[in-house]
Amino acid sequence: MASSSAVGKLSREEFRRQKDLDAARKAGTAPAALDEEGRPINPHIPQYISQAPWYLDTGAPSLNHQRRPDYDDSSNKLDNWYDRGVKAGPAAKKYRKGACENCGAMTHKKQDCLERPRKKGAKFTNKNIQADEIIQDVATGYDAKRDRWNGYDAAEHKQIYEEYEAVEAARQKLREDEIDNQTTTDLAAVRKVAKAGKTEKEGDPDFGSSEDEDADEDKYADAADAVGQKMDTKTRITVRNLRIREDTAKYLINLDPESAYYDPKTRSMRDAPLKNVPPEEATFAGDNFFRYSGEAPEVQKLQLFAWNAAARGNDVHLNANPTQGELLHGEFRQKKEELKDTTKSSILAKYGGAEYLESGPKELRQGQTEEYVEYSRTGQVIKGRERAKARSKYPEDVYVNNHTEVWGSWYDTSTGTWGYACCHSIIHISYCSGQAGIEAAQASSAQNLLASAAASVITAEKVAQSDAKEAASASEKVEQNYSKKRVGEGDVKLDKERLAQAINEEKKRKMRGEDDDDRSGKKRKGALESGSHDVTEEELEAYRMSRRMTEDPMANYVDSEY
CATH class of the missing domain: 1.20.890 (cAMP-dependent Protein Kinase, Chain A)
Structure with a gap:
């Protein structure tokens, strides 16, 4: 967008068209303006940013005035400076015409010479002629020309340190000598002793000049310093320190910058700098600790x-x-x-509920006490009383229906179910039958059934495996599946070997955790739909036997005593 300073004052019609174009660009219906390099300009940039000042305005829409200029020119670097004290070579033997009359160098005139003004210059003596300097043309940029430290050699500051160290060493030696010569800290006495120790000069030593008194005062003023005060000999004022130098500053207790916030203006640190140290043991626990402790x-x-x-x-x-x-x-x-x-009292008298405000002791509510108990290596109590066991809010050791054990105190490994340990019943909230229930459960367990089935298989005759018996069993199978004997008419003969095999398969399914109802329902449904598999009488008997194991063996039990 061109600025108004470049294109002049717009007419009312041109101004309206310009406003409509800006609105269309912001709405996205018109393409954005392009700068000199072909880059689009965001129409949502404010005018005071996109409009170039008058001394940088080119008359075309651009944002170059907002970008940092490139300082690729080596002349704009800040480290370009003159080589101080560099000479052009050996000095001349005699004075040359047009050279400096003071030092004999050809690179400057007498009024620009930096040498000490001589009584007789090199023009007249032809002695000690200085070599010509190298005139360097160092092109510096805007920043380098205005840099006050450009060309400064940091090694020169070492001389200042050495000078101050020498002055401090001399001052320390003077203090030590003064301490050895006198024992008082009175300023007048120190000054008098210092004057007496001097060599006698003209006139009375007690009435020396004011310059001598000021010098003595500057030397021995530190000897009369009071605790917490310092005498400034230059300004003649007494400055009281805000803290004793032996005290550690608050921000030096913990150097972690995230430890606690320190306000340097008020010199306050509200939080404790060391979080893991108790406030009673810490040297400084924070200003808030003192603010909320004691009578504060x-x-x-x-x-x-x-x-x-x-x-x-x-x-x-x-x-x-x-x-x-x-x-x-x-x-x-x-x-x-x-x-x-x-x-x-009025609220309780009107609405009641005083019994809910009375709570038991803390030891009963939380099961914790402060009593000391000492145990031996074997776990016996040596000193004190043993702590009471904490009880839950749920009822414990509640026996129902004549049971002596709680539900879940016994686990049946053959069926994978929980029950009562007193009667081995796996039916929840059933009536306890005692030892008789245990014996009945053992008699009808899956292990006894499997053992009896295995014995019958062993005692079976080997002749049953012949081809004739297989054909007979096949015909019986067809007759059992498609005759009326399945509904109870006539006797049904079971093959002991097939029954044992079906019992083993049923046991394997139980061990795999398959659900009886889902498995048998799916199997029968699949058999009826597909017709590829017919459930034999042996499989049905094995299924009935497995169902008999999980049912309550004492469901029809009647106590004879009642």
């Missing part, structure tokens, strides 16, 4: 009471009459407690 909270409460009372029109001022404020505050707290008790 009571003073704050008293001040708050005075402010609230004054805001309500009462003449209470803590600083003007602290005794009155203390008495009124005590009376206020007493009335407040009485009013709280009265309100509580």
